[in-house]
Amino acid sequence: MSDHKIFTRYKANEIRAELQSFEVKKSKVSANKRKDGLKKIIANLTLGNYNEMAYLAPEILKFWKIEDDLEVKRICHEYVRSFGIVNPKNTVEALPFILNDLKNRNEKIQIMALKTLVAVPSAEFIDEASRIIPSFVNRRSVPPDVTRTAIYALKRLDEVNHDRVVECLPFLLELIQRENVDPIIHVAALNTLNSIHESNPNLQPLKLSMETAFNSLDLLQTLNEWDKALVLDALTISAVPGSHEDAYEMIDIVLPQLQHVNTFVALNAFKFIAYLLNYVDSVNESLIKRFSNSIISLLNKPPELQFLVLRNVILLLLSRDVPLLNLDVSYFFIEFTDPIFIKDTKLECLYLLANEETLPRILEELEQYATDIDIQMSRKAIRAIGNLAVKLKHHSASECVTALLDLLEFGVEYVVQEIISVFRNILRKHPSEFKSCIKDLVKYTDSVQEPESKNAMIWIITNYSDNMSNYLQIFQIFSSKFLEETLDVQFSILNSSVKFFVRDPNPKTEKICMQMLKSCTEDSNNPDLRNRAFMYWSLLSLAQTDKAHLLSNESLKNILDGELPVIELNTKLDPVILEELELNIGTIASIYLKPVSQIFRNTRPRYLLPSPALNKSRGQLKILHDTKNWNNLESLDTLHEDFSNNRSDKSAHKKSMMNDYDKPAETVNQLKGKRKSSSTSPSKLSRKPSMLVRKLSIRKPFS
Amino acid sequence: MSSCIYILDENLEPLISKNIKSIPNLRYIAQLFKRVYEPASPPITTSLNWHFIRIKRDSLIFLSAVHTSDYDCDIMCVISFLDQFHLLLKKFLETPVLDRNMILDNVLLIMELFEETIDFGIVQSTESSILKDYVRIKINMPDSTIINQLRDASAKDSEESDNEAKKKSKRVSGMPDLYKYLQISKSTNEKKTSTKDTFDEEGVDTYNSFIANTTVMPISWRTKGIHYGKNEFFLDVIERVQYFMDFEQGIIRTNLIHGQIFCKSYLSGMPKLKIAINKLLKRDAQFISNSKFHQCVSLESLNEKEIQFIPPDGDFVLCKYELKRHVNDPPMLKLSSYEVKAKIKKYKVQILVTIETHFKGQNSTSGLSVKVPLSQIFKDYEIDLRKPARFKSSTGNVLFNLSEDFLLWEVGAMKGGHGETKLSMTAEFALFNKEEYEKEVEELRNSMNPPPIREGPKLEELYKQIHEDDVSKTISLASNLVTMRFEVPYCTCSGLKVEYLKIEEEQLQYQSFPWVRYKTVSDEEYAYLV
Incomplete structure (x- = not known):
């Protein structure tokens, strides 16, 4: 029985009555009723009804004494845990019962008691826990499940009583090194040891001997998925290969795990291998292919998991000059069903993946998004095109610009706004290449509405005024409505009007300049704007008065209309941070792409431990293009290594059958490409396809 | 590891929480999350010392909170766990879609599952076949008990008063639930019969399957010992x-x-x-x-x-x-012509639609309907609905949907071809004839005869009634689309x-x-x- 009835707020008296009324009868019905009463307590605790439930402590203790039922026990323990957190003092009475449960013959009850013991943050409980738990870990007669719980409990205990736990560490290490330990205990010990070392900056980083590391890796086959991942996680950093051979061997053992269904395992395997690559002088190209394929298969998951994988893809693309991934851009094309956060991340990946080779496909895709119904998406796509133009060299940039100009003709309002805004950046990066576009841009002066695009337009007009005969006329569109503009647009207008005058002092420019200075100083309420206007004014008047020798026209021009530095898009992170991030694949740090210390406090950043095999710099890793050099990997790995379907891969050893793979997929995008019918081409394989089909298909309508 | 885990309903109210790191105030964290939650934001949000990691499944949100001082957190682990836990719950509750009530009905079971799947925040196992062995005896499955009760009730026709009271409360609480329970029982029955042998075998050597599961990990999606007769x-x-x-x-x-x-x-x-x-x-x-x-x-x-x-x-x-x-590439079904012909002199407007097929001749559609929008025509022309509209089509029926302004041409089966198989439909509406109308009104006023009797529904009045409200008459894109629904078997x-x-x-x-x-x-x- 169970219903919503349980999930309502009760008064303590009601439940007490329910618990007592059936106490007399020992029948099964009353036992069930009693359980319902207890369930109501738990439900009320979940609802946060602590005050009322506190009155029921005596009842709970009474049941604890008489009941042996696992379910009742569980409820009692749950009660103590929830209460212990809120009000530790009141639960001290339950301590003897918990200690008693520890001696129970049922493993489950022992485990429960252990968990309760560390869950309550009161001095009495902690004392008992510090006394009992280490003894549980040490004793050999304890069943493995209980030992495991005890070991994990140490980790929890470490947060409150570090000194006591430190004493246990050598024993844990011994557990790991010992042969014939139950694998689950081995994992628990390894994981606990590692995390205690990591969360306490006063301890040295954990370093395992090669032998222990290999022992742990050999267990991988027998472990369940979560334990597998924990081992791989713990071994990252702590297993330091002494030589290149060690590293290679470890990679070989872990490699099959990349194919694992569980994202957690696959990504940890990834992390471990990426870490080991720091201790290896060269690596075969097939590994890169394998990496890429495993990442791609991970993308086929629920959106939240996909998001994490994508963030890590970004990290991996950034992390090395020659990235460990070689991915085809089409996997990052956006589908309309993707949630927004996936769309954004995919755009970022596309941006990073763009190079001269992939640009045409990416651009075509981005252009499609730009005409999307979703306005936000469309804007982001245009931004991305703009950023690509800034990122890439001249030739590719001009492709981006052409795309943008095409979109401009599309003429939708927000598209125009966005394009104008991004064009400013493009022009700053490539100041002279795209002068010819300016005429087209200026046509849209009337339609710019948003502050950002207005700013951009004013900047463009100002900087390329010599390309236009009527620039003042255009400028007046903005200056005439000066007072209605937002502050930053006002600043731009003021700056530009002064620049015009300095560049070419004539009555027209002077008039505009004076007009602006006047309205800034007289009509504007903003002190910053006023001050800037005054500053310009005094500069200008200084240059015009007889004190002109103090400030020549040349230097005035330099001050007011100087050269701007070329902008760069900064996507590169500090190499030290990148190294750290690579060791943190899959953690929160990898999501935010920030060093761990900025996200989590009190932690020691991970770093690579020294070893003779450690590469001095990450650029040292060579990628070999010949499969034969790396036989040991191939032999251990039963799977066929020739990933001939690795699309964009420009490998040296290309087989003849792969010829059509390096073709860019524009031919795929048949909406715009050459004619290629997808529906009517007959199969080459079966001689009589119709026969086969007839055999295979049933002539029955679909249900 | 995560400090606490919640399952929230769509109003972000916690249904179940699991306190892993003895957090003093669980409710507060849930409220904090409620404040920072935005549906469109990425699955990881950070606010005031807490990282919130969430996945949205069905109508529920599975949320894990991680304190910022807590470095030992592999977010991939948290999300994979939440994802797996959701699947696990579905398997345990034997339902394709989880909802709020199911969670509330199974609080204890879920608590226990939490207990078994994670120790101090470290995931132990999420393999349902293994966990079913662990938790089997004590599973308190309201679904199955209720099903049993219902079965008992229908068989014995309510003998015990105790049971009946329960049953009643159940009925009151929600009829649809009852239906659902029956559905579930039905489906489980079916499953049992279809894979009877599987079930039996699982019962016999559960321990075997446990070993198989852990050692032969790469095939985690198939258990051993499945058997079918055919x-x-x-x-x-x-x-x-x-x-x-x-x-x-x-x-x-x-x-x-x-x-x-x-x-x-x-x-x-x-x-x-x-x-x-x-x-x-x-x-x-x-x-x-x-x-x-x-x-x-x-x-x-x-x-x-x-x-x-x-x-x-x-x-x-x-x-x-x-x-x-x-x-x-021609579309499978092509609209080859669409015309609106207005014959002003005859006070008539005609809509002509022709479609053709482009797929193999031996195939044919098993269902085909064409929807022709009318709002634009009603807007452009003054249509007189007092006179009957006429429809003519080579095959199929034409239906006139007055309230949503479209014609539905139900063709049904249509043979394939490469443009040569064509079907067409003509619809004709009368236009409002002012002269005639005035003449009639004049006649009516002057004559003593009662107005002529009209049979059938008065479409013009119905039309007026329906379209009174939407005065704005904005014609959206959707009302200018000729849409087609079809199904062609045996062909891709x-x-x-x-x-x-x-x-x-x-x-x-x-x-x-x-x-x-x-x-x-x-x-x-x-x-x-x-």
Whole structure:
């Protein structure tokens, strides 16, 4: 029985009555009723009804004494845990019962008691826990499940009583090194040891001997998925290969795990291998292919998991000059069903993946998004095109610009706004290449509405005024409505009007300049704007008065209309941070792409431990293009290594059958490409396809 | 590791929480999350010392909170765990969709599952077959007990007063629930009969399956010891065609195929399947880069031009793919002409629609309907609904939907062809004739005769009633679309074909029956803008 009835707020008296009324009868019905009463307590605790439930402590203790039922026990323990957190003092009475449960013959009850013991943050409980738990870990007669719980409990205990736990560490290490330990205990010990070392900056980083590391890796086959991942996680950093051979061997053992269904395992395997690559002088190209394929298969998951994988893809693309991934851009094309956060991340990946080779496909895709119904998406796509133009060299940039100009003709309002805004950046990066576009841009002066695009337009007009005969006329569109503009647009207008005058002092420019200075100083309420206007004014008047020798026209021009530095898009992170991030694949740090210390406090950043095999710099890793050099990997790995379907891969050893793979997929995008019918081409394989089909298909309508 | 885990309902109220790190105030954290939650934000949000990691499944949110001082947190682990836990719950509760009530009904079970799956925040196991062994005895499954009660009740016709009271409360609390429970019981029954042997075997050597599961990890989607009397494998290739064309300008905006390969596997043992698809054999680049395969497919095998896999038991989607069609590829069903002819002199307006097919002649549609919008016509012309509208079509019926302003032409079966099979439909509406109307009114006023009796519904009044409200009369894009719904069996739009399907089970060596079917259907969006 169970219903919503349980999930309502009760008064303590009601439940007490329910618990007592059936106490007399020992029948099964009353036992069930009693359980319902207890369930109501738990439900009320979940609802946060602590005050009322506190009155029921005596009842709970009474049941604890008489009941042996696992379910009742569980409820009692749950009660103590929830209460212990809120009000530790009141639960001290339950301590003897918990200690008693520890001696129970049922493993489950022992485990429960252990968990309760560390869950309550009161001095009495902690004392008992510090006394009992280490003894549980040490004793050999304890069943493995209980030992495991005890070991994990140490980790929890470490947060409150570090000194006591430190004493246990050598024993844990011994557990790991010992042969014939139950694998689950081995994992628990390894994981606990590692995390205690990591969360306490006063301890040295954990370093395992090669032998222990290999022992742990050999267990991988027998472990369940979560334990597998924990081992791989713990071994990252702590297993330091002494030589290149060690590293290679470890990679070989872990490699099959990349194919694992569980994202957690696959990504940890990834992390471990990426870490080991720091201790290896060269690596075969097939590994890169394998990496890429495993990442791609991970993308086929629920959106939240996909998001994490994508963030890590970004990290991996950034992390090395020659990235460990070689991915085809089409996997990052956006589908309309993707949630927004996936769309954004995919755009970022596309941006990073763009190079001269992939640009045409990416651009075509981005252009499609730009005409999307979703306005936000469309804007982001245009931004991305703009950023690509800034990122890439001249030739590719001009492709981006052409795309943008095409979109401009599309003429939708927000598209125009966005394009104008991004064009400013493009022009700053490539100041002279795209002068010819300016005429087209200026046509849209009337339609710019948003502050950002207005700013951009004013900047463009100002900087390329010599390309236009009527620039003042255009400028007046903005200056005439000066007072209605937002502050930053006002600043731009003021700056530009002064620049015009300095560049070419004539009555027209002077008039505009004076007009602006006047309205800034007289009509504007903003002190910053006023001050800037005054500053310009005094500069200008200084240059015009007889004190002109103090400030020549040349230097005035330099001050007011100087050269701007070329902008760069900064996507590169500090190499030290990148190294750290690579060791943190899959953690929160990898999501935010920030060093761990900025996200989590009190932690020691991970770093690579020294070893003779450690590469001095990450650029040292060579990628070999010949499969034969790396036989040991191939032999251990039963799977066929020739990933001939690795699309964009420009490998040296290309087989003849792969010829059509390096073709860019524009031919795929048949909406715009050459004619290629997808529906009517007959199969080459079966001689009589119709026969086969007839055999295979049933002539029955679909249900 | 996460400090606490919640399951929240759609109003972000916590239904169940699991306190892992003894957090003093669980409610506060849930409230904090409620404040920072935005549906569109990424699954990880940070606020005031807390990282919130969430996944949204069905109508529930599974949330984990991690304190910022807590470095030992692998976010991948948290999310994978939440994801797996959700699947686990579904398996335990035997339901395809979880909802709030189910969670509330099973609080204790879920608590226990939490307890078994994580120790101090470290995931232990989420394999349902293993956990079922662990938790089996004590599972308190309200679903099954209620089903039993209901069965008892119907058999004995309510004997015990106690039971009846319960039953009543159940009935009051929600009839649909009752229905659902019955459904569940039915489905479980079915399952039991179909895989009876499986169940029995699982009962006998559960420990065996445990070992198998942990050691033979790579095949985590199939348990050992499945047995069927008749070994069958069904494979359905279904393609949804999405098509959008601006008819006036003759521009095709969308021409896409969304394909799926559905499989139903009723095979014994550990069968290895090999499927060859013509697209793969020809190394169709577009297909290869736009197809996604189920986890059971060994992706390396794709290079050998065939799909190799050990299927999971029951239903699954083997492959999903998305293909773009060329502009010049004719759509399966083409609107070849659409005309609105106004004959002002005769006070009539005619709509002419002609469609043609472009697929193999031996196939035909099993269902086809064409929806013709009318709002624009009603707006442009003053239509007199007092006079009956007339419809003429070569096949099928034409229905006039007055309230939503469209004509539905139900064609049904239409033969394939390459443009030569054509069908057309004509609809004729009368226009308002002012002279005639005035004359009638005049006559009525002057004559003593009662107005002539009209039979049938008065469409013009109905029309007025319905359209009174929407005075604004904004004609949206949707009201200018001629849309088509159709289904063409035995044919794939992309030409995808299964060349062969081999089933091999080395140990059992049984005879098996593979079935392959094809179908093309229209997507939600299959429309012409007119």
